[in-house]
Amino acid sequence: MSLTILTTISLAPLIGQTSNPSVTIKKATTISVDDVFKLFANEHQLVFSYSPDVVMVYETFSPTRKKTDLTSFLEWLSVTQEISYTTASYPRILIYREQDDETIFQNNRIRRYGYVQDKLSKEKLIGAIIYDENDKILGITDRGGFYSLSLEKDKAIFFSYVGYETKIIIPNGENDRLDIFLKTKNELETVVVTTSSPKEIIIAEGDQGIMDIEQIQNTVGFLGEINAMQLIRKQSGIQSGAEGQTGLYIRGGSPDQNLLLYNGIPIYEMSHVAGVSSILQADDLQSIELYKNGIPASYGGRLSSVLNIQSKNGNKTHYEANAGLSLSAIHAHIDGPLVKDKVSYNINARQSTVGLYLEPLANLSLDYDDLGVSYYDFSTHVHVDLTANDQISIFGYTGGDRISFDTAIASQNGDDQFLFTDRNNITWNTNLVGVSYERILSDKILAQLDLGSSSYAISSRGSYTSDLINSSQIKRSELEIISSTEIEDQNISLMFDYFFQGFDKVSIGYQYQSHGYRPALLQSSLIRDDEIRQILGEQDPISTKDQAIFVEYKGRSFAKLNWNIGLRKSWFSGDNVSYRNWEPRISLKSDVTTKVTLRASYNGTAQYVHMLTNPGSGFPADLWVPSTDKIPAQTASHYSFNIELKEALLDKITLGYFYKDYEGLIEYTGENDIFYSILNENDPIIFFENKTDWQSRIELGSGTARGFELSIDHAWQRWNFNWNMTLSSSRRIFENLNNGEEFPYRYDRPVDHFMSLGYNINNDWSVRADFSYGSGAAYSLALEQFLTPEGDTILVSDGRNRQRLPAFHHLDVYVSYSKLRPKGTLSLQLGVYNVYNRLNPFYVYQYNDPVREQIRLRQVSLFPLLPSINVNWKFKPQKYRVDLND
Template sequence: MKKLLLLVSFVCIAQLTFSQKYTLSGYIRDAQSGESLIGANVLDAKSLAGTSSNTYGFYSITLPADSITLVYSFVGYQSEALELKLTQDTIINIELRESSLLDEIVVTAPLSEKIQESTQMSAISVPIAQIKGLPALLGEVDVLKTLQLLPGVQSGNEGTSGIYVRGGGPDQNLILLDGVPVYNASHLFGFFSVFNADAINNVQLIKGGFPARYGGRLSSVIDISMKEGNMKEFHGEGSIGIVASKLTLEGPIKTDKTSFIISGRRTYIDLLARPLIKAQTDGDEVVGYYFYDVNAKLNHRFSDRDRLFLSAYLGDDRFYGRYKYEDEQQGVTLTDENEAGLRWGNITSALRWNHSFTPKLFSNTTLTYSRYRFDISDEYRYEYLQNDQPGKLVDQGLARYLSGIEDYAAKIDFDYIPSPQHYVRFGANAIRHHFRPGALNLKFEDSYQEDEIDTLIGSQTTKAVELAAYIEDDVELGTRLKFNLGLHLSGFKVGDEFYSSLQPRLAARYLIDEQTSVKASYVRMAQFIHLLTNSGIGLPTDLWVPATENVRPQRAQQFALGVARNLSGGYELSLEGYYKNMYNLIEYREGASFIEVNKDWQTKVAVGDGRSYGAEVLLQKKEGRTTGWLGYTLSWTDRQFDELNFGKRFPYKYDRRHDLSLAVVYNWKENIDLSFTWVYGSGNAITLPNAKYLGYSRDSYLDSPPYQTINHYGERNSYRMRAYHRLDASITFKKETRWGERSWVFGVYNAYSRKNPFYIYLANVDYDSQYGEFRQVSLFPIIPSFSYRFKF
């Protein structure tokens, strides 16, 4: 009996030992710079249980006590295998090294998370190296223009960086820079974006199936993370182009403890054009335009459990004109001065604290401040001085229009990974909004007539509070079925009104075989802020306004179904279909605009609904000597407003039936890269007059005829522009130097000089004729460019 009891005791102890589970956690970083690797994979080669690192490089995996072999992998890096006997909770920080092109294919491809394995659908990550390798307008690398090449994303007008995702408007994109919303992402009236690729670490676009941690917009999330700064060595990189130059510096303040990065960019269009302008004037006029932006970040590791980040972005666009005239005749001095300016820009800042409570629980606490403002001014001063008389007569005035939005926010996010079958995220946030939809300040002083005016016309600042909380879980049921279940709860307090929204999120993935999966998702979204816009070219006159008692929040729901397959040779193929309904959209009524500051903006808008549906195909390759993608979109998008188009549905301006894009980067030789992009899109929908007639005008002047030609318009957006297509190409020559690397990049935009439509107008054949013809205005012919890039 004693022997039997002893045997049973040994069996029980052994059973308890082998059923015990422990957690491995830590950070995955780049071996050369110390940068966090986002989405790196961790796999137990024995059980095939795995996980991936979060936005800050943190990972956690719980496994049974046993001898294990962990494999760490990331696209473009050499995999690392680690064998150990797991007997307790263990912290392991791993550094991966970049691999050669051949090693990429052989080593990392089998171990990276494949497209068919993830529950997330309608999401695309584009490597920064690929973004930098593609051709760019005037040689300026642009993150948003690269995203325009992806299926489901429309580009707006020729050359602009506007983003229209699955039938949504530009205000329906949640653009995050280090977790802080960016309200205007355009420089140069939309032709460049505010994001400097040299300062960016990761870019992800989500078009549908939104996880519960995201909220506040209807159509997309563009999540952009800044670099953290090299923890080991001082480095720099930059470029000199034909319109702008930039420089990035990064390095350790204290090796492996504290690092910094600062990156700046400025155009010099104004400096180049100044001699030409001066030659065409009498020398007293100064006219110019430029933009600049600065990214900066500090990163400090207190320990393996605590880390602090301070990041900021500052950018401005400025157009200015100054004129001064002086004259002295017959004892009288006259001075005439005029100065006009147009300025808009963003400030974003974030203070973040990462803390690991346990190997399974990770938190990120963030305080943020952001501001977008638009400022247009016109100031004059006229002085009259009679030299033999004391004092002078002054006539001066100022007209200044201001608008913008300012946010103060706090949020906390938790990652809880109890086992490889669950990845739980939960958190909450609060935002204090300050809206200034538009105000006109007028000041006039006339000492001759002893008259003075100082007044403010237009909307005053509106304050609102936005709250949100969420929970989601990635649940794995067996080896084939996986779910992402989530709930997002949000609220908005403005004036005496409080809006709330409960938004369920569901995404599922089923593996048909090892290489193929079927995915489906359903999401509901709410948006408590609106963008009033007069045009589609990213003009800064667009105004951000809140939901009010009269204008309700925007809402949407989206269904998506797709197939994902991992092909041989490093290719990934996805096919998705979607259907989206949007409610409480707003547009200016016919003839209304931001200029009418004497009217409340709520009286100038119409409220309606929208819908979009279609299918998208993406064939992508991220590894090897040739990388890139082929994307195709078939879609329908329309709007319905009771007060517009007689209440009938009409095509959205950026409704395009077909959209095709091809982007390729080819490493031809060790020191030569070739790249090209080709895009095709059906023409934009526009409204054109279909008849002209003579009408009597009671308001005609005495010296003008009482009869005037009046255009008659049919249904809204019932005509189409010509189809759009364009080929861009570039070649890069790289060379290793004793101090680093230098590259010459030669590119061409619109290589076969296609005359793509920018807008269409009606012109009279003769001045007095009742007949006319439609004429197309094209913006960019073939445009060559070059830039010099360097790293040290």
């Protein structure tokens, strides 16, 4: 193999200029070609790309006029050195040598394949873009950092990855492997803390939605924590959050409809304690893939979206450590080689600290008693390059959280006193282990095998006591409601990628999952001290299996049309029941011009698990249940269309429309919602008598979601601005609910905004302001009263989910500082969440005050104005430290 690596001269960010600029060179002066290149680069920010084998840079040039224009110079060069050039990618000038006709007609395509990696750490770079001199994208590295392309000989191609210097090669010779090593720009430059404006954050959305890790790592979230979920929620079509909202609500879907993957292993929860943080530790992230439409056929099992997290393999050449302290958590990270260039590890740990100060402060100044907030994460990853063609990863994760709080209401009327207290507790934890093996079978075939085992448990417990006290008696009533779900999964996934000509790739695969579900819902009129596990006792799991095969064809044709077309066949088996579904997928993208991109997609999806949610206004209680003979799969048809405009007044404007159709949705029946009653029994009353009794307490229905999305990104001088807005409607219709009439989905959000304005003060300091706004969640409220034939007064609602919580909105301000020091990098973020101290509703509930003889509505909020501070120090081993005086 021979290859040519081009030299690129570039001294400054490129800005559009006139296409025939000139430089001043004294007449009769002799100047080298290399110096002429530098003059044009300095004065006009041009980039000359050429091979040293092609251009003799030391040849001298004698200008005939005082001013030498670019065209004249290039013409001179082409004549004297018999080269060709193209300015198609102005201000980048590509200089090359044409092949003679005989050579052209020979086999002029060769294949290059391999991994794109970080030069220092040897981490695989997922989502690196490969393009030609006309900026035509030839390929994108896959989730393993692998590429395989059929390329024209002697045509330059560029390997680019955000935060890294672009590498250019001119392939010639025979088919051969070529691993590309990119150097990070940050090796020599001060780290400039960017804002959270997600400019260019999604590369080729709909093709492959890779998020910018650098931007994620600079996204300061709630209480100063780096939180990737914050950045994800800022995309249009994704609800920008709500008080205590933990799941992702994407285009009218519910949180259970998102496929969450950790290194290819499905998990059920990604957020911590009411959205304060997420399991995504910034130092652990290698890539985040997000699809809210155009979901490839290789993903399945959920209806709305895919969020695939890949953790880092670890640095194979040197150790790096990072530690940080914020008002929400303390975290530590270390990665490095076990065997240099062959075996690496990556360890991350985080423990919340928010409870240390929030709990005592809340107990002193808030209505809460015993507020408890805590979470933790621990992840490990070992990666081994077995051979040049084989690699294996072994990884594990454990994490969980707990939020609890007690509230009390008291009222008095003369001698009568009423005291109502409730104690609330939610916990969850996830444990998983997995193995991922990848092998390059040939220059065109890549095989991947993923194995995993995971367990997930979530429980919520509400204990309620009401005391009516007067001079003669104390009347006490108690109630406890417990909901709990435990899920154990085993996963196998096998996939083959076949790369054939040009951009095209075909993938086929098989996926298998076995599940064991233990949902339980209990209530008791006696509050017990036992732990939930003791109360529930041993439960037999509900066992089910999901399987799927898929084929996916990703390609490009004439007319700049990219596509990803696939078909997935999934089937489910449970107790005496099986379901099968065909899931067609199509995603199209067309660069109509360099400034206009059109995208359209259709997803047919199926899901064999449901999450039953508390439909009322109260404390969340989620229950995961599988499909059964009475509850078929959820299915959805999702249509999406958007248009992207670049450099039309603003840097980027995206307009989109989506429509979704759902079948197989479930809701608790009206009379069997999670309710609260004082009964005369003292033993726990099991809401679900046996593991399938819950089926008799739910209704089947359907739904629709539709909406418009607008996204604007713009940068001007030191300013940058981002605005994402979604106007949408999400409705449900159930024959036996709401008199069979359509009603809003609980998380219907007609208006959702996110705006971010940032300013880079200098290379070290930046400020940013974020504003989030969302319509309040829909809920049912019984405020209409009427008389029964018996003369009793009954309260009814005027329809399901006809009321709205107050809108959710807050303004956050952050100041960031980052400085490269000789021994590492110091980062500091100061922020204020909810600057104007709005009490956003977490939930509301209705209660009857018997002393005042009044029905009252009470709103519970979680987060008032909260300052934050995050200090982070990233160590660099001595060998890799930079002398800033050089």
